Amino acid sequence: MALGGEDRQAAARDKILRACWELAREHGLSGFTMRQIAAAVGVRAPSLYTYFTSKHAIYDAMFAEGNAAFRDAVLAVPSSANRREQLRAAAAAFVRFCVADPVRFQLLFQRTLPGFQPSPRSYAPAVEALEAMRAAFAHVGITRPDHLDLWTALVTGLASQQLANDPAGDRWIRLTDAAADMFVALLDQAGAGRTEPGAEDL
Amino acid sequence: MALGGEDRQAAARDKILRACWELAREHGLSGFTMRQIAAAVGVRAPSLYTYFTSKHAIYDAMFAEGNAAFRDAVLAVPSSANRREQLRAAAAAFVRFCVADPVRFQLLFQRTLPGFQPSPRSYAPAVEALEAMRAAFAHVGITRPDHLDLWTALVTGLASQQLANDPAGDRWIRLTDAAADMFVALLDQAGAGRTEPGAEDL
DNA sequence: GTCTATATTTGGATAGAC
DNA sequence: GTCTATCCAAATATAGAC
Numbered sequence: 499m500a501l502g503g504e505d506r507q508a509a510a511r512d513k514i515l516r517a518c519w520e521l522a523r524e525h526g527l528s529g530f531t532m533r534q535i536a537a538a539v540g541v542r543a544p545s546l547y548t549y550f551t552s553k554h555a556i557y558d559a560m561f562a563e564g565n566a567a568f569r570d571a572v573l574a575v576p577s578s579a580n581r582r583e584q585l586r587a588a589a590a591a592f593v594r595f596c597v598a599d600p601v602r603f604q605l606l607f608q609r610t611l612p613g614f615q616p617s618p619r620s621y622a623p624a625v626e627a628l629e630a631m632r633a634a635f636a637h638v639g640i641t642r643p644d645h646l647d648l649w650t651a652l653v654t655g656l657a658s659q660q661l662a663n664d665p666a667g668d669r670w671i672r673l674t675d676a677a678a679d680m681f682v683a684l685l686d687q688a689g690a691g692r693t694e695p696g697a698e699d700l
Numbered sequence: 701m702a703l704g705g706e707d708r709q710a711a712a713r714d715k716i717l718r719a720c721w722e723l724a725r726e727h728g729l730s731g732f733t734m735r736q737i738a739a740a741v742g743v744r745a746p747s748l749y750t751y752f753t754s755k756h757a758i759y760d761a762m763f764a765e766g767n768a769a770f771r772d773a774v775l776a777v778p779s780s781a782n783r784r785e786q787l788r789a790a791a792a793a794f795v796r797f798c799v800a801d802p803v804r805f806q807l808l809f810q811r812t813l814p815g816f817q818p819s820p821r822s823y824a825p826a827v828e829a830l831e832a833m834r835a836a837f838a839h840v841g842i843t844r845p846d847h848l849d850l851w852t853a854l855v856t857g858l859a860s861q862q863l864a865n866d867p868a869g870d871r872w873i874r875l876t877d878a879a880a881d882m883f884v885a886l887l888d889q890a891g892a893g894r895t896e897p898g899a900e901d902l
Numbered sequence: 903g904t905c906t907a908t909a910t911t912t913g914g915a916t917a918g919a920c
Numbered sequence: 921g922t923c924t925a926t927c928c929a930a931a932t933a934t935a936g937a938c
Contacts, residue, residue, distance in 0.1 A: 525814075526814035526815070527812075527814075528730070528814060529814045529815075604812055607860075607864060608810060608812060608860065608864060609864045610729075610806055610810060610812045612727075612728035612729075612730060612731045613728070613731070644875060644878075647861070647871060647872060647875060648875050648878060648879060648882075650857075650861055651854070651857035651858045651860070651861045651872055651875065651879070652853070652854060652857055652879075653857070654857050654860055654861060655852075655853035655854055655855070655856050655857020655858070655860065656853045656857070658809075658810065658853070658856055658857065658860055659849070659852055659853045659856060662809060662810060662811045669849060670849060670853055673846060673849060673850050673853065676846075676850060676886070677850060677853070677854075679886075680850070680882055680883065680885070680886040681882065683882070683885050683886065683889065684878070684881075684882040684885065687885065
């Protein structure tokens, strides 16, 4: 194998994936074809099979890439000792991440791609992202799993409604602070400060 | 035209639509074909075009039907003078409606069907449903549009997370009461009772 | 109103030359 | 590794007989 052969492979795979994201944004997550991908990168369709064994494998790689970006976005949220500030920043970052790329949101969080199941390999970044969220929440004293679940429902709901019903506007985006504050109020009421919560009702 | 000709047409259309819902639940919203529909109702594919001009027209009819069911579900929520009880019931009814038919949820609220745009005719029931929600909220003193938007984000988020991440369980379903209570707390804090709210921040 | 037959297009994927 | 050529299957939709 020539020097840099693996790098060339990786670069080609990357070029293909970037073309796929662009095509997906233009034609929908399931609205682009192997021939279109090939045309976008300047080869013929069969050549793609040198780099990906199937179209499913391409979706799988996109899923991994999207989740890695999500994990990075979670890690990039500035950490604050103030719970309200921290959650406002987290909510804003999450909604921004989702709205920035609706197709990515659909692939990562809505799972509406018919028949698609990510491989364990591609699911790993998603686990890392969730762990990062868990750690950030623990940092401001939120440790109950059901609280985290309620949070993810709240912020994915904001993003989903924004994208589905006001894709060009900010009708739900501008509710992120209010949503975070509402959530904080629940915590303050349930937890009575910052003590470790017990088994009381959510 | 023979007596009952229109009834026969309507009955045939209805039979086709019921087959479509069943196929969609089995194979996904975009995972069934005209031939499969035809086989399910006992005719050949071309015969379907007597009742629907295209597959898009079928989706359009499904969209209208789903929204009519949603409107009816909203109207069926028992009315309570107690705000908290009312919202708990509304949240539970909404999530139940969504989880009962994931494909319907996807068609009505997620809008991920590539290229699908409902006709004005089919959109009408959706407007009626939203108006019913607005009226129910007004009944317990909630009149601000942004409050209604936050509510829809909250409950669609619960349904979406439930379907995407725990389709066989109840991990988010069991958070509906807590979500409703959290929302009520926001109202009680923002509105200071039941007086007509002004322009204060959400 | 339903059928057979088929037009037309398109999809993912493979064979084998170079 | 890339290509041409093609397989094979399937899709929506239409034409025209009955």
